[in-house]
Amino acid sequence: MLLKTISTFLLSVMCCTTVLAADHTVEVPESTALPPPDKNAHIPEPPSPDVRAYLLMDYASGRVLFGKNYDDQIDPASLTKMMTSYVIGQEIKQGHLHLSDTVVVSQNAWSKNYSDSSKMFIEVGKEIPVEMLNKGIIIASGNDACIAMAEHIAGSESSFASLMNEWAKRIGLKSTHFVNSHGLYDENHYSTAYDMALLGRALIKDLPEEYQIYSEKEFYFNKIKQYNRNKLLWDTTLQVDGIKTGHLSQVGYNLVASAVNPKNGMRLISVIIGDVSEKSRAANSKALLSYGMRFYEPYTAFKKEQPLATKKVRFGDSDEVRIGTLNDVSMVVPINSIERLKAEYSLNDKVIKAPVKKGDKLGVLNISLDGKVIYKTHLVSLDNIGEGGFFSSSWDHVAMFFGDLF
Numbered sequence: 381m382l383l384k385t386i387s388t389f390l391l392s393v394m395c396c397t398t399v400l401a402a403d404h405t406v407e408v409p410e411s412t413a414l415p416p417p418d419k420n421a422h423i424p425e426p427p428s429p430d431v432r433a434y435l436l437m438d439y440a441s442g443r444v445l446f447g448k449n450y451d452d453q454i455d456p457a458s459l460t461k462m463m464t465s466y467v468i469g470q471e472i473k474q475g476h477l478h479l480s481d482t483v484v485v486s487q488n489a490w491s492k493n494y495s496d497s498s499k500m501f502i503e504v505g506k507e508i509p510v511e512m513l514n515k516g517i518i519i520a521s522g523n524d525a526c527i528a529m530a531e532h533i534a535g536s537e538s539s540f541a542s543l544m545n546e547w548a549k550r551i552g553l554k555s556t557h558f559v560n561s562h563g564l565y566d567e568n569h570y571s572t573a574y575d576m577a578l579l580g581r582a583l584i585k586d587l588p589e590e591y592q593i594y595s596e597k598e599f600y601f602n603k604i605k606q607y608n609r610n611k612l613l614w615d616t617t618l619q620v621d622g623i624k625t626g627h628l629s630q631v632g633y634n635l636v637a638s639a640v641n642p643k644n645g646m647r648l649i650s651v652i653i654g655d656v657s658e659k660s661r662a663a664n665s666k667a668l669l670s671y672g673m674r675f676y677e678p679y680t681a682f683k684k685e686q687p688l689a690t691k692k693v694r695f696g697d698s699d700e701v702r703i704g705t706l707n708d709v710s711m712v713v714p715i716n717s718i719e720r721l722k723a724e725y726s727l728n729d730k731v732i733k734a735p736v737k738k739g740d741k742l743g744v745l746n747i748s749l750d751g752k753v754i755y756k757t758h759l760v761s762l763d764n765i766g767e768g769g770f771f772s773s774s775w776d777h778v779a780m781f782f783g784d785l786f
Contacts, residue, residue, distance in 0.1 A: 429664035432654025433573040438712035439647035450573040457626030460563030469590030479511035489527035500525040519599035520606040526561040594622030611662040682709040696734030702762040736765040
């Protein structure tokens with residue numbers, strides 16, 4: 381493949397601090413963490429909480445800013461309910477399920493089956509709207525509500541778990557396997573901190589109406605008021621709007637949280653796995669998010685459909701095609717690091733031949749920081765190039781023949 385370098389100067393003049401949107405073309409490189417800040421940048425070391433695993437992720441690109449043990453297998457506990465919620469949200473989005481639909485509570489879903497765990501307090505035989513059960517899962521973390529919705533959607537919890545695993549594959553959760561809808565302990569039920577961050581990112585990106593429920597602080601059902609266990613929702617120093625807590629005696633206290641910087645629109649996602657208490661997991665999550673808001677910044681290297689190169693086209697009704705990206709090339713980088721970014725692109729073919737349609741994938745754009753790729757996306761044609769006439773095509777054949785000779 382042809383490899384080219386895009387001027388660092390062009391990168392620097394495209395700095396942007398507008399609100400970021402998720403780039404659906406982003407492919408996260410195999411190595412998922414940013415390089416550490418330059419020692420000469422006077423940036424302190426990031427927090428290092430004493431927990432089983434943790435990370436801080438840039439929502440826009442899915443890049444891990446920093447973390448530890450985030451690829452290790454863990455028990456997600458009630459973080460599992462993010463996937464249960466994701467499946468429900470997709471069922472609603474696709475029109476297979478409606479908030480006004482009613483669910484008859486089965487014996488399996490009876491709240492008395494979960495006397496020692498979180499529940500919504502539903503009763504056998506009662507008809508409950510999907511909207512209430514969905515909130516009971518997200519806000520009250522109800523295990524009983526999970527079973528009720530799993531049976532309603534898929535007939536049984538095992539069938540629903542298969543549905544969860546299918547969606548996990550689509551989202552890109554490569555180290556996750558679900559066997560139930562609530563997260564109670566099972567040795568075949570596992571994930572990683574990284575996958576949980578990706579799941580949270582998918583909820584925010586794909587299902588904004590479902591995600592909005594995660595910001596609600598309380599839930600009232602069956603004459604019982606329950607509060608959201610995500611204590612950061614009450615923290616006025618951060619713009620936290622979700623997402624989910626979890627706890628098992630075998631695991632400790634888990635929390636996936638997300639916050640937005642109101643000044644520049646930068647959204648970050650934090651994950652804490654295996655903390656010692658509710659208070660500690662909230663404090664450690666706040667430390668990760670606060671550090672990220674202070675020492676990282678959003679950066680748009682290129683705007684969507686900005687021509688990054690012009691390449692020759694053979695056998696076309698035009699001799700050249702402009703190449704760019706379909707979306708803004710946006711990411712989060714350490715403060716004072718923009719000048720250390722480098723953009724390179726590679727083309728799929730040495731010779732571009734007509735016809736070429738706008739949006740056709742012609743290559744790959746890489747953005748690297750200190751020599752490490754931190755962002756990768758497709759380069760596409762920005763033009764429609766039709767087939768050329770007889771004489772222009774004949775000339776291109778001759779030109780290519782002599783070009784191959786030399």
